[in-house]
Amino acid sequence: MYCPLESAMTQPKDSSDQQLTDALAPLRAEIDALDTQLIHLLNERARCALRVGDVKRKFGAEVFRPEREQQVVQKVQDNNPGPLKNESLATIWREVMSACRALEKSIEAAYLGPAGTFSEQALYAHFGHDVSGVPCTSIDEVFRAVEAGTVEYGIVPVENSTEGAVSRTLDLFLQTSLKISGEVALRVHHNLMNRTGNMADVKVVRAHPQALAQCQHWLTANYPHLERQPVSSNAEAARMASMDDSVAALAAESAANRYGLHIVHAHVEDDPHNRTRFAVIGRYETESSGSDQTSLVLSVPNKAGAVYQLLAPLAANGVSMCRFESRPARSGAWEYYFYVDVEGHQQDAPVARALEELRRNAAYFKVLGSYPTSR
Numbered sequence: 199m200y201c202p203l204e205s206a207m208t209q210p211k212d213s214s215d216q217q218l219t220d221a222l223a224p225l226r227a228e229i230d231a232l233d234t235q236l237i238h239l240l241n242e243r244a245r246c247a248l249r250v251g252d253v254k255r256k257f258g259a260e261v262f263r264p265e266r267e268q269q270v271v272q273k274v275q276d277n278n279p280g281p282l283k284n285e286s287l288a289t290i291w292r293e294v295m296s297a298c299r300a301l302e303k304s305i306e307a308a309y310l311g312p313a314g315t316f317s318e319q320a321l322y323a324h325f326g327h328d329v330s331g332v333p334c335t336s337i338d339e340v341f342r343a344v345e346a347g348t349v350e351y352g353i354v355p356v357e358n359s360t361e362g363a364v365s366r367t368l369d370l371f372l373q374t375s376l377k378i379s380g381e382v383a384l385r386v387h388h389n390l391m392n393r394t395g396n397m398a399d400v401k402v403v404r405a406h407p408q409a410l411a412q413c414q415h416w417l418t419a420n421y422p423h424l425e426r427q428p429v430s431s432n433a434e435a436a437r438m439a440s441m442d443d444s445v446a447a448l449a450a451e452s453a454a455n456r457y458g459l460h461i462v463h464a465h466v467e468d469d470p471h472n473r474t475r476f477a478v479i480g481r482y483e484t485e486s487s488g489s490d491q492t493s494l495v496l497s498v499p500n501k502a503g504a505v506y507q508l509l510a511p512l513a514a515n516g517v518s519m520c521r522f523e524s525r526p527a528r529s530g531a532w533e534y535y536f537y538v539d540v541e542g543h544q545q546d547a548p549v550a551r552a553l554e555e556l557r558r559n560a561a562y563f564k565v566l567g568s569y570p571t572s573r
């Protein structure tokens with residue numbers, strides 16, 4: 199039997215090039231024919247989404263439906279016969295839905311900028327690339343932009359697996375009437391980068407305080423002499439490094455590309471499993487997708503057993519708690535706000551029952567939102 203690979207290894211280059219071309223030609227023709235079919239199918243899908251858009255306009259309904267997008271991705275993965283990985287299909291379908299959604303309506307979403315931050319990455323992971331990202335200089339500004347209606351959605355960091363809660367975000371959740379409509383969990387890699395690719399002239403390393411903290415052991419072991427200077431974001435640090443050879447930045451690869459920097463050391467975070475969770479905030483109250491969680495803020499009077507009693511309705515109704523975080527209430531009386539995530543949607547009967555009991559027992563009670571759990 200003729201084997202193109204075996205014969206290619208023994209033939210002079212010109213003839214093996216020709217054999218390679220001949221062997222690839224029918225396969226590439228097959229790919230071209232499949233692409234033609236995919237283009238037709240994708241446009242048929244897009245026309246259908248346009249009709250969905252007409253119906254939503256007629257009823258004044260929200261275009262972006264995180265719960266439906268979650269269900270679509272789930273269905274696609276359930277029907278996946280391989281060899282494509284489920285994760286790859288999820289990425290492809292998020293972009294397909296993003297493009298279809300953009301035909302229905304364009305969406306603007308604020309994030310902690312400048313461009314090149316992990317918040318921007320999280321934004322595209324959630325909305326796909328057919329969204330207009332609006333960079334903001336602080337987490338407060340992201341909340342303000344959504345509250346003022348300048349943009350429909352915002353994306354804010356909530357928690358890092360190494361460093362814990364992003365306290366400013368938790369504090370702002372208390373004050374806002376906005377809801378959490380979705381979440382994104384991102385693997386976060388930090389890279390040490392500068393303009394020249396040579397660290398000889400570098401005197402300081404700049405990054406967001408969380409990034410400096412997430413790389414502190416690596417920095418101490420490898421560059422103990424560098425002064426560490428916190429700045430508003432890693433992308434801002436990268437922008438500064440692009441203008442000053444004495445500055446290196448800790449930032450994402452996308453920031454190195456954006457500001458023309460060289461990555462001197464890649465993946466320098468102390469914990470290789472470093473992840474950050476982001477919340478999507480807006481006015482839309484996400485419906486049940488079948489795989490959801492609910493975020494709450496609670497407080498109780500400062501007395502013995504109060505927290506234990508407060509949380510008893512969760513166990514009594516078989517509702518699992520997946521996150522518990524506390525923040526001082528700043529009342530000066532050792533009182534705390536508790537940020538609790540539970541499994542399930544607030545419209546699910548056991549969750550609804552547990553929430554009603556929690557509401558009765560708590561001194562302060564607020565549902566931040568129910569939304570599809572990120573995977």
Ligand SMILES: O=C(O)C(=O)C[C@]1(C(=O)O)C=C[C@@H](O)C=C1
Nearest residue numbers: 250261262263266267295298299
């Ligand atoms: O099903 C809808 O509601 C749609 O608008 C269609 C679609 C999709 O492309 O599948 C697009 C946008 C929504 O966020 C959800 C899904």
